[in-house]
Structures are given as structure tokens and as C-alpha cells.
């Protein structure tokens with residue numbers, strides 16, 4: 001039997017009462033009837049962008065539904081996962097009262113978005129080896145904890161969490177578990193999208209910014225129970241996904257083979273990169289990666305970061321985060337870019 005939760009109960013009262021903004025066109029966009037559009041004060045002369053986008057992105061959701069094997073009713077799209085994370089705070093968390101749970105070291109936008117919305121943040125750090133502390137997560141969750149955000153593969157540590165840990169949290173937490181699969185394409189494994197049939201309290205985030213290669217278009221996807229999708233539709237800005245970005249998604253979906261090829265290449269580059277840097281003396285640990293980036297522990301991450309900057313190479317320094325002392329997070333680039341980094345490391349090694 002499906003594990004259900006009372007979605008109304010976890011939704012803010014003000015949002016439950018809210019009337020959605022409706023454009024006059026909304027009820028006609030899905031129909032085949034050709035209408036003369038004099039409702040939205042647009043410029044009528046065609047240039048490909050003179051009309052507002054479909055507010056509910058129906059055609060795109062039909063297509064994505066087929067690709068992902070889900071009903072379009074279970075899909076919500078936004079201006080990057082960042083917009084989706086913010087809308088989740090608005091929908092479920094009463095400012096200064098409710099809280100979210102995060103599992104540091106983790107993706108920074110969950111806390112940023114919570115802070116922006118005056119939502120409390122409860123931190124349950126990962127265990128050594130970057131594993132979920134499932135017992136503490138369940139123990140510390142209270143009735144005020146509306147959502148738990150878990151990226152898998154995790155950012156910045158790059159590892160996927162075991163499915164049984166995620167399932168245990170989903171099965172025992174009475175709020176919403178947001179499973180952020182931004183990097184899922186870079187490692188094989190079950191997607192939590194498949195759990196939607198069984199669990200109403202799961203929301204899966206995916207994005208077109210990473211493997212799909214169109215970060216500039218800003219397109220994020222949420223897969224969730226239709227009641228949650230309806231509620232997000234009610235609170236979003238009417239035209240939150242612009243025409244150009246929707247076109248960019250269709251284009252990438254039409255070129256799925258190219259996306260696959262790029263993912264394959266990046267995985268090969270990762271293997272090669274690890275082989276070539278493993279004997280560098282100032283590198284202490286290369287953590288296992290299920291993503292398109294690697295977390296590496298150095299002798300002195302600040303020193304190595306500054307040296308790389310001098311050589312014109314920018315990486316991320318997450319050393320102030322829990323369990324990440326003296327680490328740098330390195331994204332795989334093109335073969336040439338990766339080679340430049342390897343050459344820089346070797347030159348720095350010789351200076352030692």
C-alpha cells in the first residue's frame with residue numbers, strides 16, 4: 001500500500017488559502033482549437049518570442065513524462081533547481097516556526113533558501129566516510145521539521161548514498177524527503193522517481209544543468225505527488241520557464257545520444273585524471289566519486305587553491321565545511337582543461 005502523508009497538513013495555511021494567478025489563456029493552451037490571442041497585451045507580430053510561454057509547459061511535460069516514465073501530472077518545472085528549492089520553502093515552511101533538515105557537508109542553496117525565508121535549519125552532519133547518520137536524522141526530526149534535503153550523489157563529497165538508508169528515512173519521516181539527483185546521470189543506480197508510486201512523501205529534484213549540459217538555460221525538474229505539483233503551480237510566477245529555455249530542453253532531448261556520449265567521455269576523463277594525479281605528493285586522499293567532480297584532500301588546500309588561481313585555474317574550496325578540511329572540489333572539464341590542471345599539479349609538486 002502507498003505510504004501517504006497529509007499534504008494539506010504540511011502546507012502553510014496561507015498557501016492553502018491562496019488563489020492562484022491565472023492567465024486567461026491557460027485553459028486553451030492544451031486544446032487544438034486555434035484562438036485569436038488578444039488577452040495578454042503582447043505584440044502580435046511574430047518573431048518567435050512575441051508570445052508568453054505556456055505557464056504550465058504542457059508540451060514539454062508530455063515529452064519529459066515519456067523520457068522519465070512518469071505522468072506529466074507528477075512533474076513541476078522551474079528556473080533551475082534553485083527556484084524549486086525556494087518554492088518548497090515558501091509552500092511548506094512557516095517563517096520563524098518551521099524548520100528543514102540538512103546533512104552537511106551539503107549543497108549550499110538549501111540553507112541559503114531557508115535563511116532567505118526565515119526558516120530554521122537543523123543540521124545532522126554526515127558520518128565519517130560521508131555517510132548518512134540515519135538514526136540521528138530520524139531522532140532529531142520533529143513535527144516542525146517539514147523537509148529533509150538529501151543530494152545523492154552528494155555535493156561536495158560526490159558519493160551516492162545507499163538506497164536502503166534513503167528508504168529508511170522516507171519510510172519513517174512524516175514530512176517531505178527531497179532527494180536531489182542533480183548528478184544522477186553520472187553513476188548508474190535506481191532513481192527515487194521510481195519510489196513515487198509507493199511513497200507520497202518523496203520529491204525528486206533533477207536538473208538540465210549538469211549532465212544535460214544546459215546550465216545557462218536554467219531548467220530544473222521536480223517529480224512529486226500530483227497534489228504537491230498542483231500546490232507548486234499555484235505559487236510559482238506565472239511564466240517561470242521562458243520560451244528559449246524550453247526550446248533548449250527539447251533540443252537536448254532530441255540529442256540524447258550526444259548527452260550520453262558527453263557523460264561517457266567525462267567518466268573516462270575522470271578515470272584518467274585520477275590515475276595521473278594519484279602520485280602527486282601533496283595530494284592526500286582522492287574520495288570516491290559518483291559525479292562529474294571529485295573531492296580531494298590536500299596537504300594545505302588554501303595554498304594549493306591560491307597556486308592554482310595564479311596558474312589561471314579556478315576550483316572550489318569547501319574546506320570550511322564539515323568533514324572537508326583541506327579539500328578542494330574539482331569539476332572535470334574538457335581533456336585539454338584537465339591536462340592543464342595535471343600539468344599545474346606536477347609543476348607545483350616539483351616546487352615542493
Ligand SMILES: Cc1ncc(COP(=O)(O)O)c(C=O)c1O
Pocket residue numbers: 079080081082083107151154155180182206207208209215218219220
Ligand atoms: C546538489 C545540487 N542540486 C542542485 C544544483 C543546482 O541546480 P540548478 O542549476 O538546476 O539550479 C546543484 C548545483 O551545483 C547541486 O550541486
